[in-house]
Amino acid sequence: MTKRWLLLRVVLKGMFSSMLKVIDKLIDSLTMYRLLLYYLTGLLVAAIGLSVFGDLHYKPLYIALSAAILLGACWIINKVFAYIFKAPVNPESSLITALILALIISPDPTGFNILFLLAASGLAIASKYLITFRGKHIFNPAAVAVVLTALGPRQTASWWVGTAAMLPFVLIGGLLIMRKIRRERMIMSFFVATTLSTAFYSIISKVSLTSSLHNMVLSSSIFFLGFVMLTEPLTSPSTAKKQTWYAVIVGFLLPPQVHLFNYYTTPELALIIGNAFSYLVSPKTKLFPTLKQKIKIAADTADFIFNPNQKFAYQPGQYLEWTLPHDKSDSRGSRRYFTLASSPTEPDLRIGIKFYDKSSSFKEALLDADEDTPIVAAQLAGDFVMPKNPSKKLVFIAGGIGITPFRSMVKYLIDKDEKRTVTLLYSARTEESLAYRSVFEVAQARLGIKTIYTITDPKAKLTDSNAIPGTITGELIEQSVPDYLERVFYVSGTHPMVEAMQRILSDLGVSKSNIKIDFFPGYA
Numbered sequence: 001m002t003k004r005w006l007l008l009r010v011v012l013k014g015m016f017s018s019m020l021k022v023i024d025k026l027i028d029s030l031t032m033y034r035l036l037l038y039y040l041t042g043l044l045v046a047a048i049g050l051s052v053f054g055d056l057h058y059k060p061l062y063i064a065l066s067a068a069i070l071l072g073a074c075w076i077i078n079k080v081f082a083y084i085f086k087a088p089v090n091p092e093s094s095l096i097t098a099l100i101l102a103l104i105i106s107p108d109p110t111g112f113n114i115l116f117l118l119a120a121s122g123l124a125i126a127s128k129y130l131i132t133f134r135g136k137h138i139f140n141p142a143a144v145a146v147v148l149t150a151l152g153p154r155q156t157a158s159w160w161v162g163t164a165a166m167l168p169f170v171l172i173g174g175l176l177i178m179r180k181i182r183r184e185r186m187i188m189s190f191f192v193a194t195t196l197s198t199a200f201y202s203i204i205s206k207v208s209l210t211s212s213l214h215n216m217v218l219s220s221s222i223f224f225l226g227f228v229m230l231t232e233p234l235t236s237p238s239t240a241k242k243q244t245w246y247a248v249i250v251g252f253l254l255p256p257q258v259h260l261f262n263y264y265t266t267p268e269l270a271l272i273i274g275n276a277f278s279y280l281v282s283p284k285t286k287l288f289p290t291l292k293q294k295i296k297i298a299a300d301t302a303d304f305i306f307n308p309n310q311k312f313a314y315q316p317g318q319y320l321e322w323t324l325p326h327d328k329s330d331s332r333g334s335r336r337y338f339t340l341a342s343s344p345t346e347p348d349l350r351i352g353i354k355f356y357d358k359s360s361s362f363k364e365a366l367l368d369a370d371e372d373t374p375i376v377a378a379q380l381a382g383d384f385v386m387p388k389n390p391s392k393k394l395v396f397i398a399g400g401i402g403i404t405p406f407r408s409m410v411k412y413l414i415d416k417d418e419k420r421t422v423t424l425l426y427s428a429r430t431e432e433s434l435a436y437r438s439v440f441e442v443a444q445a446r447l448g449i450k451t452i453y454t455i456t457d458p459k460a461k462l463t464d465s466n467a468i469p470g471t472i473t474g475e476l477i478e479q480s481v482p483d484y485l486e487r488v489f490y491v492s493g494t495h496p497m498v499e500a501m502q503r504i505l506s507d508l509g510v511s512k513s514n515i516k517i518d519f520f521p522g523y524a
């Protein structure tokens with residue numbers, strides 16, 4: 001019986017691992033925004049299907065018409081505001097806002113309700129341009145829109161997506177979103193905080209705890225708000241610890257029993273209170289950089305150097321969200337996250353990008369860009385930064401274009417003449433594929449930063465004295481970093497590469513707390 005159970009566990013683990021690989025391959029081919037767009041569209045299609053079979057009491061035609069009104073209104077209003085403010089148009093943004101509104105406002109496109117839909121659309125889009133500071137909007141657009149309509153014409157959101165019939169669809173897509181954005185800690189903190197808050201208020205109100213938790217799971221906004229709206233990048237904090245506090249605040253305020261005197265919270269009100277906290281603790285960054293130069297730095301890899309329109313502070317290893325509107329955008333969309341390869345000690349911003357035979361439309365548009373091309377860089381974020389304590393011993397492990405954050409860190413150390421105990425292990429297909437070698441050569445000469453290149457192509461010629469054939473293995477780490485158990489490991493590269501390194505380091509006995517990961521979700 002034990003052997004059969006062990007065999008079954010091995011088989012199930014293998015099946016689960018294979019399934020995750022398929023899922024990761026699928027979601028890595030899409031940006032977070034495009035995946036969210038497909039998810040929200042799928043929820044509306046599912047809702048129409050359920051209503052046809054009587055599982056939802058809304059009319060299928062009403063669901064479709066309400067969504068169409070919101071989509072059209074948000075798209076047009078966004079165009080108008082973008083023209084007035086001379087801002088690049090991002091069609092995905094307005095469509096996502098419209099679809100969220102369609103899923104939280106009761107679908108009833110008749111009479112006065114049409115004005116409610118139009119008002120919500122206008123307020124949501126307007127908030128992105130008017131309720132801002134230093135170019136950054138403060139509140140989730142859909143949430144602030146329904147808060148304002150509740151205060152004005154007293155039309156409120158019903159959050160009809162939070163029903164038992166819709167729950168399976170919300171959960172399936174929501175888990176894909178969570179897997180994509182790697183904010184499990186924030187989302188789970190929100191769920192735990194909401195559960196504890198619900199239990200607390202049920203106990204002090206002497207209401208059935210079982211009934212309250214049942215309603216929380218099957219008939220509330222918890223999952224849709226947690227997966228979709230809580231995680232919006234522009235209105236949530238940029239680092240893990242702040243994200244946890246943000247999630248706890250919103251989760252604590254979410255239960256309908258929460259109130260101050262006669263004022264009761266709603267899901268949208270809880271969220272915008274959390275957004276206000278997020279704004280206070282997050283960087284206020286929105287840049288309109290000008291492209292200065294394109295430099296080939298390795299085979300199929302180029303650096304794009306920008307002149308920022310203003311000075312701003314960041315830490316080596318952090319990233320920005322880059323928006324480049326362009327015609328005929330593919331499934332990757334017009335917004336991408338790129339780690340800054342530049343150091344804060346340099347006046348310009350630098351991002352390194354690898355190109356393939358069939359690169360994304362975003363990369364092709366960037367390749368064709370010039371100094372007049374409108375580009376927006378915003379949402380500075382990332383915990384993939386060096387420890388404040390300079391005595392900490394470090395190992396940098398990079399695969400392919402995953403080298404960019406390490407270029408930023410090493411250049412910073414060079415410019416600051418800051419000596420740290422660092423070993424760099426950098427894997428690439430050929431020596432010609434290695435980027436930023438000149439920077440690492442200077443670091444090795446001036447600061448003693450040990451550098452080892454592993455070349456994976458068995459036919460590749462090796463000319464660099466730091467290059468060896470093969471991949472980064474546990475044996476290589478043991479040989480090149482004898483005191484590896486005393487080190488903090490930073491790993492950056494593709495999702496499979498990062499996961500492989502995590503397994504290798506775990507097998508070596510490296511503590512999970514001493515492994516920091518950064519990954520690039522898709523190279524299209």
